Amino acid sequence: MEKMLERLREKKVKATPQRLAVLEYLRSGYIHPSAEEIYKKLKPLCPSLSLATVYNTLEALVDAGAVNRLTIDARRTNYEYGRAPHAHFLCRVCGEIYDMPIRRAGAAVLRGHKIEKTWQYHQGVCRKCLKSPQKKI
Amino acid sequence: MEKMLERLREKKVKATPQRLAVLEYLRSGYIHPSAEEIYKKLKPLCPSLSLATVYNTLEALVDAGAVNRLTIDARRTNYEYGRAPHAHFLCRVCGEIYDMPIRRAGAAVLRGHKIEKTWQYHQGVCRKCLKSPQKKI
DNA sequence: TCCATAATTAGAATAATTCTAACATAATAA
DNA sequence: TTATTATGTTAGAATTATTCTAATTATGGA
Numbered sequence: 001m002e003k004m005l006e007r008l009r010e011k012k013v014k015a016t017p018q019r020l021a022v023l024e025y026l027r028s029g030y031i032h033p034s035a036e037e038i039y040k041k042l043k044p045l046c047p048s049l050s051l052a053t054v055y056n057t058l059e060a061l062v063d064a065g066a067v068n069r070l071t072i073d074a075r076r077t078n079y080e081y082g083r084a085p086h087a088h089f090l091c092r093v094c095g096e097i098y099d100m101p102i103r104r105a106g107a108a109v110l111r112g113h114k115i116e117k118t119w120q121y122h123q124g125v126c127r128k129c130l131k132s133p134q135k136k137i
Numbered sequence: 138m139e140k141m142l143e144r145l146r147e148k149k150v151k152a153t154p155q156r157l158a159v160l161e162y163l164r165s166g167y168i169h170p171s172a173e174e175i176y177k178k179l180k181p182l183c184p185s186l187s188l189a190t191v192y193n194t195l196e197a198l199v200d201a202g203a204v205n206r207l208t209i210d211a212r213r214t215n216y217e218y219g220r221a222p223h224a225h226f227l228c229r230v231c232g233e234i235y236d237m238p239i240r241r242a243g244a245a246v247l248r249g250h251k252i253e254k255t256w257q258y259h260q261g262v263c264r265k266c267l268k269s270p271q272k273k274i
Numbered sequence: 275t276c277c278a279t280a281a282t283t284a285g286a287a288t289a290a291t292t293c294t295a296a297c298a299t300a301a302t303a304a
Numbered sequence: 305t306t307a308t309t310a311t312g313t314t315a316g317a318a319t320t321a322t323t324c325t326a327a328t329t330a331t332g333g334a
Contacts, residue, residue: 014331016281036321050283055322057281072258074208075291076321088256091263102257104239112264119225119258120239121209126228127249151300153312173290187314192291194312212322213290 011064021046022057026067026081032088032097034076071121072097089113141203148201158183159194163204163218169225169234171213208258209234226250 008015021042026033033041039054058079061067070078072090078097087100091113100110108115141160142152150156158179163170170178176191195216198204207215209227215234224237228250237247245252 012280014280016331018282034321048283050285052284052323053282060281069211070256071208071211072256072260074206074214077211085255087259089259089261089263091266092260093262093266096263096265098263100257100259102241104241110259112267113259114261114263114267115259116261117259118222119207119209119256119260120237121256121258122224122226122237122247122250122252122254123209123229124226124251124253125230126226126233126235126251128233129228129230130249130251149311151311153299155313171290185314187316189292189315190313197312 007066008061008064013060013064018046018049018053019057019060021049022054023061023066023081026079030080030099032070032078032080034078036076038079070097089115092116144203145198145201150197150201155183155186155190156194156197158186159191160198160203160218163216167217167236169207169215169217171215173213175216207234226252229253 008019013019022038025038025042035051035054035058038058039049039051042054043049058067058069062069062079066082068080068082070080070088072078072088073095075095085102087102089098089100089110090096091098098111098113100113103110106118145152145156159175162175162179172188172191172195175195176186176188179191180186195204195206199206199216203219205217205219207217207225209215209225210232212232222239224239226235226237226247227233228235235248235250237250240247243255
């Protein structure tokens, strides 16, 4: 946690109570909540908290590398504490997200979950944008 | 294309002009448009087309296995023609999506694109839902 | 402590997606 | 073919996740 605070300081992200609450909540388990879920969970503990702050905070924490943004579920964006790289599994019945080991694609059962589809997503800067000096990268 | 029509017939998906137009558009290139983009492209060719139909059609085509739904970009859902499995790359500067070969995670340059982050997503039915007989799976 | 900057807040605005209900079309039965 | 039924299409309204706005408040450094 101390390391994380240092990392935030380096990125000029102020360690406010709201941000620490969000970060601590994400760190508290292998969970993948949406912004709304985080807000509902923390609101009783931090009554002044607003949903906009949760969104702002998540953005700041993602930018600082402390939190991962998951786009596995088209209905909402989910977030997790930034641990070692791993894959994710979304249940198409209940919507639950599970952590998974990274592995090659292919239908199978892994950790008891029936895998029906697999995607691999990369993000970065494309070759066009790498060449165009007008946009800040 | 004939194979695809058969597959649709099997799934009881009627081959309407709107559906064929969407499928043909997706098949016409290695493209990853959003519902809105598909609508704007096809509206001049098919003036009665509505955006709701594009959404309905995409849902039917995804269910039939003819089209893939991509959740790489949190701002919108993208779609592609169902070809052989491959990975995707999202440029964080311009938002363009590129097809990529499947490979192990790790930062690198691939096809000229600078990869900064990688995710692997699986979808299916989780072990809990596999066991619960009340929900239809 | 004071100050400048950055963060928080509530509520309004936006935009992607889904829903609704009327109408149209296609498939099936008679 | 004609009638019947099921399915698909449509426009516009509704919903909902997310972003924006502008006023207020808190933070960290001097």
